[in-house]
Amino acid sequence: MISNPELIHYACIAKQTTILAQHNTTNDPKIESLASQCIEQTPPNHSLFSHTHNNRTFTFLIDSPFTFFAIFNNLTLKSETLAFLNAVKTASRNALDREIQPSADLNPLCFQPQFDSILKETLSFGSEFTGNSSNSIVIDGDCGNPRGKRPSTVPLLGKPLEGLKKKKRVVGSDLEGKDGNLENKVEVLDSEVNVCSRDLKGIVNDHRQKAKHIWKKHVWVVLLLDLFVCAVLFVIWLWVCSGFKCMAY
8 A cells, every 4th residue: 555645645536527426635726637638638448547747647447437637746656556556446346336337427526425434544644534525525415316315514624743733834824925936837837737738649640640551461461361361272272273274164
């Protein structure tokens, strides 16, 4: 499992492009937007996909129709990222299949309360764990709410980790009276969102091109084999008939 939970910047469960639950441990104002764009670019025909960019590792664990996605610090070991996502998937799948109907109109964050509990158990934090999921959790866990009722929210309970407290104080003090620095940070984050989205699109396109090239190669191999077999059969026919004498009868 993750040796240092602070290495997990973000985690979520999505069905297609709808994020059912999320966990954000950073003060990054753009990470949820970045994650949403990553979910929209989920690589097809994969069960596992990982990409590292700008000191962050983006990992997808795909178990159709659900995607388990997380953004880690690049110092996180690959074995730890896989163990974490597999643990979340194992703990979530039964509840997801039971509570989410295939044809239901899904509400964003409708699985949030269950996801918070799953993360608490997965990371073994107990009462010390806090999941900063937009600073609130959804009380109404109805993922297929037909009445369009807006779910109520309450702040997450729990005692933040001391390291997260310090980080929040430092970030808060940096933002006060430094609007210029804040604008620069937002511009950098916007750039990172665009670069990561562009990287993922490029990787997906590369995989498609490789798959197309392999398919064409297989088609040519099959055609050549068919041609070879036909040629061998024709030679045997000529040998048996001593040329074209069989056609004279």
